Amino acid sequence: MKPTQLIIFFLLITITSQAQTSELGTLADQIYFNGEIYTMDDNRPMVEAVAVKADSILSVGSKEDIMKLKGDKTKLFDLNGKTMIPGLIEGHAHLYYVGLNLLEVNLVGAKSYEEAIERVAEKAKNTPKGEWIIANGWHHDKWDTKPALINGYPTNKLLSAAVPDHPVILIHASGHIIIINQKAMDIAGINSKTPQPDGGEIIIDINGEPTGILNETATDLVSKHLPAPTKKSVKEAITLALEECFKNGITGFHDAGSGGYMINLFEEMASENLIKLRLYVMLRGTQPKLLKKYFKKGIQLNLYNNQLTIRSIKLMADGALGSRGAWLLEEYTDAPGVHGHNVTPIEDIDKIVKTAYKNGFQVGIHAIGDRATREVLDIYESTFKIKSSNSSKDARFRIEHAQHFDPADIPRVAELDVILAMQAIHMSSDRPWAIDRLGEKRINEGAYIWQTLLKSGAMIVNGTDAPVEPLNPMAGFYASISRKTLKGIPDDGYEPQQKMTRNQALRSYTLDAAYAAFQENAKGSIEVGKWADFTILDRNIMTIPENQILDTKIAMTIIGGDIVFDYNQTD
Structure with a gap:
């Protein structure tokens, strides 16, 4: 081969190689x-x-x-x-509290009230007198044996006797009801003359004396007396929570309501590349100054190398079903005359939602009972009629939990393009006793109706509401497709016609969860150009x-x- 032919030959190889690199990247x-x-x-x-x-x-x-x-x-x-699979996305949970739960007394799995108290008493042995002790995760409906109950809950008498020298708070797994001992009641100044708060309840005995049981907004009476956590302890909790996410295959996390202090700390840690997680933060709607700040500042997208996004607001319409705080159209089957609680006045919710919409922010509202979901849908429907230069037809407003619907409201979800952040694991945990709260008819027609909602065109985002439930997405996936408890009960699952398919369940943890955070073009599926976020299973x-x-x-x-x-x- 002549020199000129050799040059041409090598040029052709180079051009071919460059063409292939250009084509394939x-x-x-x-x-x-x-x-x-x-x-x-x-x-x-x-x-x-x-x-x-x-x-x-x-x-x-x-x-x-x-x-x-x-x-x-x-x-x-x-x-x-x-x-x-694409990196799993936790669609509704509380990052800081996941970590905090790992630092405090863990009551998850306690088989009785006595066992829960024993765990607290053990902690008290190594805690200086007068310091607060906080314990999380008790669930009276999961105890094998139950003490004497008032309004369905145990009083603080056993707790006060076992731990008299430390103020104690026992937080229910739902986070909506607490039991405090006498020491904590004294500090909070709670007695028979304390007025009942709006949106909550101090549960009293037949003599009119407080029992130590505080429901919904009544918990604020004691929480305001807790010492502020140190920055070091908060960062430690966040770090533990991040580790918990990673070992559970979680690559994205919708943080369902954080205040200004926590958001500043998220930013600080993200700036040091300490978050790594794709953290999608909802602003806590109970902080007017925080909302005003961000309405002026605007949505914050993919900060610090895509670790942090702030573009949503979290509000609360009602409480939890377990504490009978979920707001119902008809009274509770097991509590005549009780309809639950509207924990944030509807007019306040309406005002914030409309302001958020005008400023281009997404809204996610906690609504569990059928009355709450209806009120939220009404607010969203009236809001979408507003015309504003900043508002968007692609609002992607959400209902967080959305456990119970009146049948008349089911079609409205898809009609309004409202996203439902529903935690399948809640059905697994709650369904054995939820039928007592709602009765068979309401359970069949409107509770945990995943397949009905999906067929109507609604989108469901899965998750755990951790630390209310363990962060494990495999438990959520199993509950989605089986509709069984984690013990495999019942054989065919509860209301089996509402099971998700495996593809629907995986979508609810990946692509649809990404869509609910406006990030479907960057994550949620394994496609060219998207972030390399993966979960590998054994x-x-x-x-x-x-x-x-x-x-x-x-x-x-x-x-x-x-x-x-x-x-x-x-x-």
Whole structure:
């Protein structure tokens, strides 16, 4: 071959190589292959391999094609038959309180009131007298044995006798009702003359004396006396919560209501690259100055290398079903005359929603009972009639929890394009006793009606409301498709016609959760150009027998191409 021919030959090779690089992109930093890879992209539901460059997905497709992007520095991840899915997104939970729950006395799993008190008494032995003790997670409906009850709840007599020298707060798993001992009552100044608060209740005995049980807004009477946590302790709690997210395969997190102090701390930690999680924060609607600040400042998108977004507001319409605080159209089946509580005046909610809409902010409102969901839908419907230069037809307003609907209101959800953040695990935990609260007719027609809502065109975002429920998304996935308790009861599931399919359940934890945060173009599916956020499971939850799902382990959690959890690296 002549010199000129050699030059032309090498030029052709260079041009071909450059053309291939231009077509496929640059060489990959990472390649994942040899597993079951579910993309949540309807056009290509499964692929053989995924290539990553920096923090984004470079290419997806066949192993043969993706391996063409392999370079000398490319890291190869052989999945060895494991299952890879888009990074799981927690659709409604409370980051700080997840961590705080790990630092305080944990009452989850206590089989009786006595066992819960024993855990608190043990903590008191090593706590200086006079210091507050806070315990979380008791649930009287899950106790094997129950003490004497007033209005369905245990009084503080046993607690006060067992722990007399420390003010104590026992927080119900729902977070909507507490029991305080006599020491805490004395500090808060709660006695028979204390007036009942709006939107809450001090439960009293037959003699008119307070029992230590405080429901909904009545909890504010004691919470204002708690010492402010130190910045160090708050950061420790957040760090623990982040670790808990990563080991549960969580790559995105919708934080359902944080105040100004917490948001400033999130920003500080994110600026130091200490969050890593895709944190979507809802502003706490009870802080007018905070809302005013952000209405002026505007929505904050993908701050600090996509760790933090602030564009939503969290409000409260009612309480919880377990505490009979959920606001119902008809009285509770097991409590004649009781309809629950409207914890924030409707006119206040309406004003904030309309102001948020005019300023381009999303709104998510806690509404559990059918009266609350109707009131929220009414507010949203009237709000969407407003014409403003800043408001958008794509508001993506949400109802948080949305456990119970009157049948007449079900079609309105899709008609108004309202997103439902429903925690499937709540059905699993609550359904055994929820029928006592609502009765069979209301349970069948309007409670936890996932499939009915999906068929109507509504969108459901899944999650756990942690620390109300454990953060484990596999429990939420199992509850979604089985409608059973975590003990596998009943055999066919509660109201089995309302089960989600496995694809619907996975969508509710990935692409639809991303959509609910306006981030469907950046995450929620494994597609070219999206963030390299993945969850790798040790088995295929889309095909294994239902009773094996709860045994599924998170093998690896990846955010932006960085491995934030690796099961093989844990102790």
